Amino acid sequence: MKCSMAVQTEVTLQNIGYVSDLGPHMKVAWAGFEKNWICAVHTVIRKSDMGHIWAKRSDLSHFSLQLFNDYLIPLPHFAANRPKSLLVYINPYGGKQRGKRIYEQKVAPLFHRACISADVIVTEHANHARDHLKTEASLEKYDGVVCVGGDGMFSEILHGLVTRVQTDHGVDQNQPDAELVPCSLRIGIIPAGSTDCICFATVGVNDPVTSALHIIIGDSQPVDVCSVHHKDIFLRYSVSLLGYGFYGDLLTDSERKRWLGPARYDLSGLKTFLSHNYYEGTISFLPAEDAVGSPRDKLQCRSGEKPDKDGSGWNVMRGKFIAINAANMSCACPRSPKGLSPSAHLADGTLDLILVRKCSRLDFFRHLLRHINTDDQFDHSFVEVHRVRMFHFQPLYQESISLDDLNETPKKTGCSPMCPAPTACSYNTIYSSWTCDGEILPHAAIQVSVQCQLIRLFARGIEEQ
Numbered sequence: 001m002k003c004s005m006a007v008q009t010e011v012t013l014q015n016i017g018y019v020s021d022l023g024p025h026m027k028v029a030w031a032g033f034e035k036n037w038i039c040a041v042h043t044v045i046r047k048s049d050m051g052h053i054w055a056k057r058s059d060l061s062h063f064s065l066q067l068f069n070d071y072l073i074p075l076p077h078f079a080a081n082r083p084k085s086l087l088v089y090i091n092p093y094g095g096k097q098r099g100k101r102i103y104e105q106k107v108a109p110l111f112h113r114a115c116i117s118a119d120v121i122v123t124e125h126a127n128h129a130r131d132h133l134k135t136e137a138s139l140e141k142y143d144g145v146v147c148v149g150g151d152g153m154f155s156e157i158l159h160g161l162v163t164r165v166q167t168d169h170g171v172d173q174n175q176p177d178a179e180l181v182p183c184s185l186r187i188g189i190i191p192a193g194s195t196d197c198i199c200f201a202t203v204g205v206n207d208p209v210t211s212a213l214h215i216i217i218g219d220s221q222p223v224d225v226c227s228v229h230h231k232d233i234f235l236r237y238s239v240s241l242l243g244y245g246f247y248g249d250l251l252t253d254s255e256r257k258r259w260l261g262p263a264r265y266d267l268s269g270l271k272t273f274l275s276h277n278y279y280e281g282t283i284s285f286l287p288a289e290d291a292v293g294s295p296r297d298k299l300q301c302r303s304g305e306k307p308d309k310d311g312s313g314w315n316v317m318r319g320k321f322i323a324i325n326a327a328n329m330s331c332a333c334p335r336s337p338k339g340l341s342p343s344a345h346l347a348d349g350t351l352d353l354i355l356v357r358k359c360s361r362l363d364f365f366r367h368l369l370r371h372i373n374t375d376d377q378f379d380h381s382f383v384e385v386h387r388v389r390m391f392h393f394q395p396l397y398q399e400s401i402s403l404d405d406l407n408e409t410p411k412k413t414g415c416s417p418m419c420p421a422p423t424a425c426s427y428n429t430i431y432s433s434w435t436c437d438g439e440i441l442p443h444a445a446i447q448v449s450v451q452c453q454l455i456r457l458f459a460r461g462i463e464e465q
């Protein structure tokens with residue numbers, strides 16, 4: 001590869017170097033080498049006034065060769081973590097349909113300068129990326145997989161990769177207590193969706209260039225993955241939000257409004273808020289009594305910690321819930337910069353279970369409002385939050401059919417969700433649905449367990465401001 005700038009000095013590293021903390025604003029530098037000659041120097045600076053946004057600077061004017069040699073050359077181990085070959089999947093229809101343009105204009109030129117080769121697949125249909133990863137992709141050729149799209153597209157990559165690794169190792173995903181094998185390939189997320197919660201909650205910002213730089217310098221952030229089963233049948237994996245009630249109904253409604261783009265969430269949010277449904281069921285959970293911190297300790301997760309040992313003793317609660325939210329990470333996103341559970345940890349083997357019991361519309365509004373201001377959203381009598389390793393949910397009435405079996409969604413009858421004779425009521429007033437990272441699950445009764453650090457992202461958690 002020919003790089004643009006030639007500097008006549010001999011160096012000892014063969015390929016690419018990396019250096020961090022050159023000063024308050026200059027975080028990282030890397031250089032391209034060709035046959036032991038420096039051929040390009042790129043500095044990654046952190047824009048101090050813009051939080052987590054990083055940018056690239058490719059001139060030598062602020063960067064003396066002396067400084068460069070002093071800091072870069074003694075750090076060869078960083079070079080080993082940097083990917084050289086990537087498999088990139090682009091969803092051309094996610095978010096505002098800008099995935100392809102974002103990759104071509106902002107990301108591909110950076111990969112090229114960093115001497116990273118990329119095989120690019122622009123998906124042609126939903127589940128294209130998942131199925132390709134599951135069976136076809138020659139993964140041994142790559143150092144990482146890149147997802148250009150939103151949370152739904154990330155979910156495809158997650159399912160493709162995790163399933164492939166389990167199949168290769170003979171692990172049966174239908175066993176809820178199976179010990180899953182962690183994925184060795186790291187995943188990079190170039191945000192190009194509607195919510196991009198997983199990128200925001202692991203990097204601190206939704207910015208394609210920042211994410212590309214985390215990939216280039218080879219950052220690594222382990223992340224917990226929740227496995228979701230129904231009666232010992234595997235349903236899906238989740239890394240961000242599993243939500244029943246408010247968010248389940250909101251997502252179900254918003255899927256019918258995809259043509260509206262990201263605005264669909266606001267419209268469906270308002271509609272779901274006005275419906276003010278609640279659902280009865282039993283939630284059983286295994287508290288993570290020995291976990292690091294608690295959901296209300298106001299300590300934002302920056303990188304994740306490992307648990308010491310399992311908690312013990314199941315708690316069982318029956319109730320009428322407006323929302324049951326299981327947050328495996330903070331679920332911070334531009335709509336709610338601190339997220340559903342601001343102190344949730346990325347990689348500690350736990351999730352934060354938030355139970356919002358039946359309350360007035362005004363009280364629920366107050367609770368929602370606290371997701372966008374600095375007040376504590378858990379400080380209400382009708383809200384409780386538990387840090388857990390596993391949970392089960394059973395709706396009040398046994399499901400005799402799955403949501404999949406219903407050809408059309410029945411109209412709401414106006415009868416209460418507490419209808420004593422469920423057969424006389426419509427399905428969707430008795431049951432809500434679970435949203436699992438934005439996808440709707442076909443069952444209301446589920447078992448969930450957290451798989452500690454099952455995947456790794458090209459990220460470094462949320463940095464100190």
Ligand SMILES: CCCCCCCCCCCCC/C=C/[C@@H](O)[C@H](CO)NC(=O)CCCCCCCCCCCCCCC
Nearest residue numbers: 151195197240241265269270273331336368369371437438
């Ligand atoms: C009064 C203002 C209240 C604002 C409350 C904002 C809370 C926002 C919390 C966002 C949590 C996002 C969690 C991310 C989950 C992702 O795995 C998933 C896949 O992308 N996205 C969504 O589920 C997409 C979820 C989209 C959520 C949009 C919520 C919009 C709520 C609007 C409520 C309107 C109330 C109006 C009252 C007059």
Ligand SMILES: Nc1ncnc2c1ncn2[C@@H]1O[C@H](COP(=O)(O)OP(=O)(O)OP(=O)(O)O)[C@@H](O)[C@H]1O
Nearest residue numbers: 094095123124125149150151152153193194195196
């Ligand atoms: N070529 C394609 N055609 C149609 N759908 C696709 C294609 N490729 C991927 N998909 C599907 O599109 C869905 C939405 O994609 P994506 O997550 O990228 O955007 P989004 O839903 O707008 O963003 P977010 O999930 O962040 O809210 C995903 O569930 C994915 O399975």
Ligand SMILES: [Ca+2]
Nearest residue numbers: 224328345350
């Ligand atoms: Ca977690």
